[in-house]
Amino acid sequence: MNQLDNDILISVEGLSKKFCKDLKTSLWYGIKDLFLGVTGNRNNRELRPKEFWALKDINFQLRRGECLGLIGHNGAGKSTLLKILNGLINPDAGKVTIKGRVGALIELGAGFNPILTGRENIYNNGAVLGFTRNEIENKIEEIIDFSEIREFIDMPVQNYSSGMKVRLGFAIAAQMEPDVLIVDEVLAVGDVGFRIKCLNRISELLNKCAVILVSHSMPQIARICTNGILLDKGKTSLLTNDVGLLVEKYYVTFEDNYKSNEINPFGITIKDFNVNGRSIKENATLNLKHGEDIILSFKFVCPSDIENFSVHLPITDDQMIHVALTSSLMNLGLTKNNNQLVSVDCKVPCLFTNGRFYLGLTIIETNINENQYTIGKTLFKKENYIKFFVKESPLTTSVPVLLNSNFVIKK
Structure with a gap:
């Protein structure tokens, strides 16, 4: 022996x-x-x-x-x-x-x-x-x-x-x-x-x-x-x-269990959702290196009785803990609604540790009162909309951060 x-x-x-x-x-x-x-x-x-x-x-x-x-x-x-x-x-x-x-x-x-x-x-x-x-x-x-x-x-x-x-x-x-x-x-x-x-x-x-x-x-x-x-x-x-x-x-x-139900009281339809040039309908899973970008684009129609809205993209890890959030409020402020087809383009930087993450989509009624934003109705919400894996990251830990992303919203 x-x-x-x-x-x-x-x-x-x-x-x-x-x-x-x-x-x-x-x-x-x-x-x-x-x-x-x-x-x-x-x-x-x-x-x-x-x-x-x-x-x-x-x-x-x-x-x-x-x-x-x-x-x-x-x-x-x-x-x-x-x-x-x-x-x-x-x-x-x-x-x-x-x-x-x-x-x-x-x-x-x-x-x-x-x-x-x-x-x-x-x-x-x-x-x-x-x-x-x-x-x-x-x-x-x-x-x-x-x-x-x-x-x-x-x-x-x-x-x-x-x-x-x-x-x-x-x-x-x-x-x-x-x-x-x-x-x-x-x-x-x-x-x-x-x-x-x-x-x-x-x-x-x-x-x-x-x-x-x-x-x-x-x-x-x-x-x-x-x-x-x-x-x-x-x-x-x-x-x-x-x-x-x-x-x-x-x-x-x-x-x-990671599949998320939609909260969609106004019947918003998300159209032409693309991630890095691929339709989300393909059920694509992204494989990213640290420092790469997640490029999103989609379209939707906001209800006519909503005056202003904002788009938010929360990111969670495998433990369903929020590690990041990016929002159109960070660089656009409020977006006026005229009940027309809205086109959203966004570039989210990948600054995470190695592992699997989920990106969600939330559209919220947002107004300004006395120079402060007030959050109203949730128009659309779906967690875990996109799954992506991060590799070759030099980081060992993640802390909740606000990501400064480039939003472009057109009508």
């Missing part, structure tokens, strides 16, 4: 787990399985009525120094896999081999005795991880400092808020330096400062242990994971060392 094999801390082979949708039937199956287990007959691995595979034939290895991102939609099998790895439930088929101590933060407050204090729970959880009392005492001050709840450490955990439980749970799991650290989505409960602190701590731990991180936050996955698994209905949809590809495939599974 070579040195690389010695560093394998988790090995999962052909792992499968089935559940039953009905409690009464599940109890009956459980009795039958118990009898079959006693008699030595373990051949019944096929699905029975009302059963389904929560996990089916999962295989992977994780070495020291690696962080596995485990992603997928709700119900994909992530929590079931983590519970098997942590020894909370047994698989129906397959084999799991884990070397060393395992620290897990799977469910909020899991493993805490609510009537004991935070300090007492530190000793309890440390003992479960296999540490001696002396080892825990050597670490307890670091744990309390990391959790940032020293003021409440001698208060019963049942009086802790959700965020305080996460702080204490992660501090115990991380500061005790296990060989394998399993972290579920519970970090989403903590405030942003503590989440950053936790992610930095995970990065430090990668020098000494293997980490499995479950998160619906793709920036978190992309930041610290070295490889990953995309689960879909209990099966491995993708196992890869290319975390960028993993995140992209994850978003593709939710492609239909």
Whole structure:
């Protein structure tokens, strides 16, 4: 066995787990399985009525120094896999081999005795991880400092808020330096400062242990994971060392969710919508380099009872967070309406990080009163009108910005 094999801390082979949708039937199956287990007959691995595979034939290895991102939609099998790895439930088929101590933060407050204090729970959880009392005492001050709840450490955990439980749970799991650290989505409960602190701590731990991180936050996955698994209905949809590809495939599974309904109370018709010379009816996806321009052109008719209007183009990222906005108000001010066909041309600079973005279209009734713009009715709104990918960007982060675009509106 070579040195690389010695560093394998988790090995999962052909792992499968089935559940039953009905409690009464599940109890009956459980009795039958118990009898079959006693008699030595373990051949019944096929699905029975009302059963389904929560996990089916999962295989992977994780070495020291690696962080596995485990992603997928709700119900994909992530929590079931983590519970098997942590020894909370047994698989129906397959084999799991884990070397060393395992620290897990799977469910909020899991493993805490609510009537004991935070300090007492530190000793309890440390003992479960296999540490001696002396080892825990050597670490307890670091744990309390990391959790940032020293003021409440001698208060019963049942009086802790959700965020305080996460702080204490992660501090115990991380500061005790296990060989394998399993972290579920519970970090989403903590405030942003503590989440950053936790992610930095995970990065430090990668020098000494293997980490499995479950998160619906793709920036978190992309930041610290070295490889990953995309689960879909209990099966491995993708196992890869290319975390960028993993995140992209994850978003593709939710492609239909990004389709936006129109808000169009006045029946505006958008005509001849072109992006970089291509009709949007072709369902074109743009591939842009940082610094290139998105050239838009379209036509519409504004309702006759609207005196003035403005055109706005909001841009969101894959997390549906607004990263930019450009508006005709920035260089044209108000546009008078005479109920004629309006032609809009606009050049939007591409000043974003690498990734996928969506550009929307909003037309709003806009008036001026005492030298201030006032926003009236929304005439037309559609988010995610255009999808575009940005490549070769030197930027690592995006902040919301107002883009100075060149609008030309003609009638």
